Amino acid sequence: MNLHLPIYLDNNATTPMDPRVLDAMLPYFVEKFGNAASRNHSFGWVAEEAVDYAREQVAQLINADPKEIIFTSGATESDNLAIKGVYEMYASKGNHIITCTTEHKAVLDSCKHIEKLGGQVTYLPVKADGLIDLSELEKSITDKTILIAIMYGNNEIGVIQPIKEISAIAKKHGVLFFTDATQAVGKIPVDVIEDGIDLMSFSGHKIYGPKGVGVLYVRRKNPRVKVTSQMDGGGHERGMRSGTLNVPAIVGLGKACELCRLEMAEEAIRLSAMRDRLENSLMELEETYINGDKNHRLPHTANISFKYVEGEGLMMGFNKNIALSSGSACTSASLEPSYVLKALGLGDDLAHSSLRFGLGRFTTDEQIDFTIKAVKDTVNKLREMSPLWEMFKEGVDINSIAWEHH
């Protein structure tokens, strides 16, 4: 098999669309262009039927009722709608939300917005393995707590939080449980009934579907959950999210969910085998560390720190041929490395030295072989150039040096 360059290993950022998804979408641009809300003619009926079918495909993947699926523009909007919508809807019950420090910015920034409105937010720390402490979660619950917002699988390190245990705690205290499952849905089995999830967000473009479409699952029974709409208008999506439905994207999302449902089990085995091979080979390098709990992890994600080399410099060694991302934030004005890695208690030096590998449906063994060699060669080359590596090899304690901080 020929190796096509560049190799895409940033599937946690976005995935390429599966050609089968595109095929499903194509008729809904020109030929079947109707507005799904047009109830009085066949163009509308065709569109509505397509949306209904997609809603079923989506619901089936997560074991929900189709009526519990709210289509949005993506996971960011779903996160906003869940948090702000619950905060508004349940204002008479309380104003306290519990989340954690490694959440996606869409969750953290929505929570900050809540604080500006006068709400209270608890940001739980995570342990060194990236998981939250369940007893600390339970201790944070007050009589004002209305929502626990904890992600399913982390986008940077792939760690899977103990969802069933969290939902049990939420249920015990009569608090709603929302999870951002953008990285988990379609990659591992997610079952809203078994997992006890009240609200859940995810998006199309992380599961080989189109960008610009996402889902907020909102439970209808035990308990019946409602959110105050953040987008007002025609009362679409049971009044929770107005706006003409993006029919082709919804059709694509439905197809993407169906493919995940049918192929996910096999794909997860294939991906985790490749991921482990990549990881084990790279761990042959000295002073290399895996970030996040290895036992509770998404099958397609690896986050590795190569001590004494800087992540962005490292990527430059192969970014013509391999696309991936780093926890180093050398490009950002703040010069702050990944807040997720820092939340694990990693020193800034290790956070700056990290690479995230996001494997996907179209990743091949040949690509992994190429990546292993390229990363190893570059790490070795840069360590020869690194004053820190030289000090380490000479036995100098780097922490004993009085560094000047800019």
Add this chain to the structure above:
Amino acid sequence: MAYSDKVIDHYTNPKNVGTLDKSKTNVGTGLVGAPECGDVMRLQIEVDELSGVIKDAKFKTFGCGSAIASSSLATEWLKGKSVDEALQIDNMDIVEELNLPPVKIHCSVLAEDAIKAAINDYRTKNGLSELVSTH
């Protein structure tokens, strides 16, 4: 973010990577930056004692491509200059030469700091006062 050709060239073929004997009195060493900030540069100069000219310069850098390129370029510029001439190297010269974007200007500042730190080290070793303060 795309790197300029010159940054890529210095990164791919860095000039003067290595270590000089810091116990020699005519070798000045500058170590600047911090691991937590994602950039550490070590720049060394070896001065010809008779002429006062920098006859060799070496660097090792932990950092992004622009930091590596800035220090590589600095060592090239240092060689053959007198210590006084070396003090004239300004970080904006490096920015210009490498076409560094605004977010990478700190890499050039660090290189200038490294030059000055190496010169100060050389001066201190030779009984001269520290001439310049770093940023």
